[in-house]
Amino acid sequence: MAYSTKVIDHYENPRNVGALDKNDPTVGTGLVGAPACGDVMKLQIKVNDDGVIEDAKFKTFGCGSAIASSSLATELLKGRTLDEATTIKNSDIAAELALPPVKIHCSVLAEDAIRAAIADYQAKKGLKASA
Amino acid sequence: MSGVTTCWSCQGPLTSGALFCDTCGAPSAHLSDNPFVVFGLSQSYALDKQALEKTYFALSRQLHPDRFAAKSPKALMLALQHTATLNAAYATLKDDLNRAIYLLRAQGVNAFDEAGQGSTPPALMATSFELHEALEDATTPQALQSMGQEVTTRVEYCQKRLTQAFAAGDVPAATLAALELKFLQTFRRDWQRKTKQMKDTA
Amino acid sequence: MLQISEPGQSKKTRPVIGIDLGTTNSLVAISSDGKTVRYFTDEQGRVTIPSVVHYGEVVSVGYDVPKVRGIDTVRSVKRLMGRAADDADVLAYLTRTGMAVDTESEGIVRLLLGGKWRTPVEVSADILRYLKTRAEAGLGEPVFDAVITVPAYFNDAARQATKDAARLAGLNVLRLVNEPTAAALAYGLDKQAEGTFMIYDLGGGTFDVSILKLTDGVFQVLATGGDAVLGGDDIDAAIAEALGEEDLPARIQAARVLKEKLTTADVAEVYPFTLTRAQLEQAAMPYIRRTLLIAEEVLEDSGISADELSGIVLVGGSTRMPLVRRKVAEAFGREPLVDIDPDKVVAHGAALQAAALGGQGRADMLLLDVTPLSLGLETMGGLVEKIIPRNTPIPITRAQEFTTFKDGQTGMDIHVLQGERETVETCRSLARFRLSGIPPLVAGQARVMVMFSVDADGILTVRALEQTTGTEQSVQVKPSYGLDEAEMIEMLKSSITNARADVTERMVREARLELERALEAAQAAFNADKTLLSLDDQQRLLADMATAKQALTLSVPDEIKQAMETLEDAFRTFAELRVQEALKKAVVGKKIQDVANG
Numbered sequence: 001m002a003y004s005t006k007v008i009d010h011y012e013n014p015r016n017v018g019a020l021d022k023n024d025p026t027v028g029t030g031l032v033g034a035p036a037c038g039d040v041m042k043l044q045i046k047v048n049d050d051g052v053i054e055d056a057k058f059k060t061f062g063c064g065s066a067i068a069s070s071s072l073a074t075e076l077l078k079g080r081t082l083d084e085a086t087t088i089k090n091s092d093i094a095a096e097l098a099l100p101p102v103k104i105h106c107s108v109l110a111e112d113a114i115r116a117a118i119a120d121y122q123a124k125k126g127l128k129a130s131a
Numbered sequence: 132m133s134g135v136t137t138c139w140s141c142q143g144p145l146t147s148g149a150l151f152c153d154t155c156g157a158p159s160a161h162l163s164d165n166p167f168v169v170f171g172l173s174q175s176y177a178l179d180k181q182a183l184e185k186t187y188f189a190l191s192r193q194l195h196p197d198r199f200a201a202k203s204p205k206a207l208m209l210a211l212q213h214t215a216t217l218n219a220a221y222a223t224l225k226d227d228l229n230r231a232i233y234l235l236r237a238q239g240v241n242a243f244d245e246a247g248q249g250s251t252p253p254a255l256m257a258t259s260f261e262l263h264e265a266l267e268d269a270t271t272p273q274a275l276q277s278m279g280q281e282v283t284t285r286v287e288y289c290q291k292r293l294t295q296a297f298a299a300g301d302v303p304a305a306t307l308a309a310l311e312l313k314f315l316q317t318f319r320r321d322w323q324r325k326t327k328q329m330k331d332t333a
Numbered sequence: 334m335l336q337i338s339e340p341g342q343s344k345k346t347r348p349v350i351g352i353d354l355g356t357t358n359s360l361v362a363i364s365s366d367g368k369t370v371r372y373f374t375d376e377q378g379r380v381t382i383p384s385v386v387h388y389g390e391v392v393s394v395g396y397d398v399p400k401v402r403g404i405d406t407v408r409s410v411k412r413l414m415g416r417a418a419d420d421a422d423v424l425a426y427l428t429r430t431g432m433a434v435d436t437e438s439e440g441i442v443r444l445l446l447g448g449k450w451r452t453p454v455e456v457s458a459d460i461l462r463y464l465k466t467r468a469e470a471g472l473g474e475p476v477f478d479a480v481i482t483v484p485a486y487f488n489d490a491a492r493q494a495t496k497d498a499a500r501l502a503g504l505n506v507l508r509l510v511n512e513p514t515a516a517a518l519a520y521g522l523d524k525q526a527e528g529t530f531m532i533y534d535l536g537g538g539t540f541d542v543s544i545l546k547l548t549d550g551v552f553q554v555l556a557t558g559g560d561a562v563l564g565g566d567d568i569d570a571a572i573a574e575a576l577g578e579e580d581l582p583a584r585i586q587a588a589r590v591l592k593e594k595l596t597t598a599d600v601a602e603v604y605p606f607t608l609t610r611a612q613l614e615q616a617a618m619p620y621i622r623r624t625l626l627i628a629e630e631v632l633e634d635s636g637i638s639a640d641e642l643s644g645i646v647l648v649g650g651s652t653r654m655p656l657v658r659r660k661v662a663e664a665f666g667r668e669p670l671v672d673i674d675p676d677k678v679v680a681h682g683a684a685l686q687a688a689a690l691g692g693q694g695r696a697d698m699l700l701l702d703v704t705p706l707s708l709g710l711e712t713m714g715g716l717v718e719k720i721i722p723r724n725t726p727i728p729i730t731r732a733q734e735f736t737t738f739k740d741g742q743t744g745m746d747i748h749v750l751q752g753e754r755e756t757v758e759t760c761r762s763l764a765r766f767r768l769s770g771i772p773p774l775v776a777g778q779a780r781v782m783v784m785f786s787v788d789a790d791g792i793l794t795v796r797a798l799e800q801t802t803g804t805e806q807s808v809q810v811k812p813s814y815g816l817d818e819a820e821m822i823e824m825l826k827s828s829i830t831n832a833r834a835d836v837t838e839r840m841v842r843e844a845r846l847e848l849e850r851a852l853e854a855a856q857a858a859f860n861a862d863k864t865l866l867s868l869d870d871q872q873r874l875l876a877d878m879a880t881a882k883q884a885l886t887l888s889v890p891d892e893i894k895q896a897m898e899t900l901e902d903a904f905r906t907f908a909e910l911r912v913q914e915a916l917k918k919a920v921v922g923k924k925i926q927d928v929a930n931g
Contacts, residue, residue: 031257033251061263065712099746101783102735107776137912143858203847203849211789214789
């Protein structure tokens with residue numbers, strides 16, 4: 001798929017919008033905000049026993065770029081392990097492509113949300129283990 | 132030794148900070164990008180908006196490029212730059228939140244920077260998120276109206292806290308109030324959009 | 334023949350004309366005192382010149398156009414300014430007028446007129462040239478400088494096109510002024526009014542509505558809006574539809590006349606058509622309704638309520654329709670003001686602004702305008718990030734930082750757009766350029782600052798700067814379907830005002846202005862501190878100034894520049910003395926500690 005159609009698609013038809021059960025012990029929830037724009041993003045992951053993210057859902061209120069970023073992020077998360085998820089980056093080779101600019105906080109917001117969701121999950125697990 | 136620089140036009144002495152050269156009248160080569168300095172105000176949150184507008188008009192009269200339309204292109208270009216600076220300064224000072232954020236940044240607060248994500252209190256984000264979800268679920272004009280009123284009350288309260296915090300020199304409190312106002316502002320925009328949509332499709 | 338301005342026409346005496354370049358009619362006027370306005374006329378004493386051009390053996394404009402309607406006559410060319418050939422409104426125009434367009438052309442509209450392909454810019458230039466000639470005939474001297482009005486809602490491309498047309502006509506545009514603002518100026522100064530006003534401007538082709546606050550001679554636009562393709566022409570087309578099915582251009586011609594007759598009558602006839610006032614109003618109502626909707630939105634944008642308005646001013650020939658007056662009064666709860674002739678009020682304001690810019694007008698008068706449409710750039714493929722929102726006071730510069738999407742990305746595509754929506758398809762593309770040389774970093778690390786600058790004419794320049802290496806790229810936004818510089822030069826070569834004259838005239842003028850500035854600065858410095866010099870040195874400097882003054886009569890830019898530099902060199906030592914003296918004064922009487930602390 002061409003670069004731009006893919007992203008605009010995420011804005012017009014965002015994937016994985018919704019919520020998981022916050023109280024489910026296998027679900028990690030991250031709620032982050034970007035004061036620069038006033039965006040708020042909630043990202044949730046469901047992790048199975050093998051440590052693989054089997055589902056991810058998000059809800060973002062804010063600018064179009066933030067919505068598109070979170071949609072993309074949740075796509076990339078599914079099927080990855082927690083370790084892979086913490087280092088998630090857009091690592092395709094860029095070659096000599098000139099691409100449109102990206103809003104700085106949008107590019108960081110999704111990562112922060114992922115990190116927060118993972119931390120939440122691990123905290124839950126940690127508490128459970130020591131209980 | 133400070134206070135005296137050189138005018139680009141007559142090469143004579145120019146008091147630093149002066150808008151125009153006393154001798155030849157050429158616009159100064161530099162205009163501060165600190166909006167308070169541009170308007171000759173002390174760097175504080177409290178502000179007389181009417182006096183601000185008067186100053187804005189007075190400065191515009193002196194600096195506007197139309198004053199320099201028939202003059203040297205160099206002077207015209209400076210006038211254009213300075214007026215752009217003046218307009219940006221006015222926009223910063225006139226809006227309460229912009230002014231607050233400017234002052235906070237000057238104090239080293241980076242919560243409002245593009246990459247400054249980590250500093251928003253979780254409680255604030257949770258409240259903001261809930262408000263947005265409630266907006267999504269609202270289906271009647273009445274529900275929207277009461278939501279709008281609730282937010283207006285919150286905004287007023289926040290503005291009061293902000294004014295008090297600055298008056299007391301309490302930077303953390305001012306930061307919290309400004310953060311809340313910022314998120315409320317974004318909410319308000321979405322609320323206006325939905326209210327308009329509902330009105331148009333009615 | 335080269336037309337270079339004479340040095341005697343210093344900034345104090347060079348006349349500046351005001352031009353209303355309208356869709357249907359154009360006017361040119363001047364004010365020598367910033368109060369009274371003189372309109373220039375054609376040879377028969379007529380002030381309103383139809384914006385019609387005929388390309389026959391000679392190019393004729395206005396009333397000179399042969400009465401026979403033909404394919405070589407073009408009207409309402411303003412509707413095409415700044416538009417691409419595949420624009421829906423351009424296609425509508427072509428259908429209504431039956432004109433032939435160059436289908437081979439890439440983006441630029443070219444009409445077949447008098448056996449040649451001509452662009453809307455060239456046609457507009459012919460109108461401007463005619464107006465310039467009329468002004469010169471009236472004044473008895475050459476004219477170079479002008480203020481030209483444009484619809485407030487004209488986008489960047491259309492503004493550029495207007496400036497290009499002026500250049501081709503041999504006119505130096507001191508300022509583009511928005512039509513509602515010009516109207517407000519005429520009203521404000523004429524009527525000594527203060528308060529907040531709505532200017533409702535419905536012309537032949539465009540609709541503008543602005544909310545302006547007048548305080549102490551400052552005209553401040555609070556909000557503006559409109560529709561660049563909504564006007565009397567559309568109402569004519571709607572009437573024409575009601576009249577029949579054949580010969581559309583003939584029906585439109587009849588519609589126009591019928592509409593005008595129905596301003597005062599209840600029934601009108603133009604063989605073989607008859608129309609009643611009621612039928613007219615039915616045809617026109619959807620358009621009027623749209624204008625009222627836009628006006629309400631603009632009022633909202635301004636933060637002013639209808640009750641807070643001090644008055645509503647009607648501008649433009651189309652506001653003569655009783656329907657318009659009635660509906661505006663109904664919608665906003667007050668009778669609109671119509672004292673000044675709605676056809677003349679914009680030119681009136683343009684002349685007043687021209688006087689102000691030329692140094693003749695009121696010293697305290699000021700126009701503070703805004704940009705009518707949001708300006709932004711494409712982000713992340715397909716989305717638009719607004720950098721300058723609509724109704725931002727201009728001139729203005731705003732900057733925002735962006736970053737890269739992929740690891741190792743070394744190029745960034747800057748796509749500049751204008752409009753209110755969120756996606757690229759729903760906004761108007763203004764320009765594109767590429768910033769290369771971004772250091773290859775991990776995605777999201779690079780920092781590219783993008784700066785949008787809008788000048789007083791409402792024209793945009795965009796700069797992109799990569800922060801770590803300082804790599805920079807900038808573009809003065811020139812739309813891809815406008816004229817590029819090479820084409821401009823070509824056209825200038827073939828028009829009466831030729832290319833060399835245009836460029837030289839500009840350079841000579843600028844060099845003279847700089848020399849004048851340097852002379853004034855030297856004189857002021859001399860008057861202030863000549864006592865620092867010996868009498869001999871004073872004499873020497875006076876002689877240097879006299880020599881430099883003579884250079885004002887030269888017509889080679891480099892020679893004028895040289896004279897200025899020679900003068901500045903001559904004054905350097907004196908200037909240093911003055912600075913030393915000022916430093917001394919700043920220090921004398923102060924304690925050592927105070928000086929050390931700065």
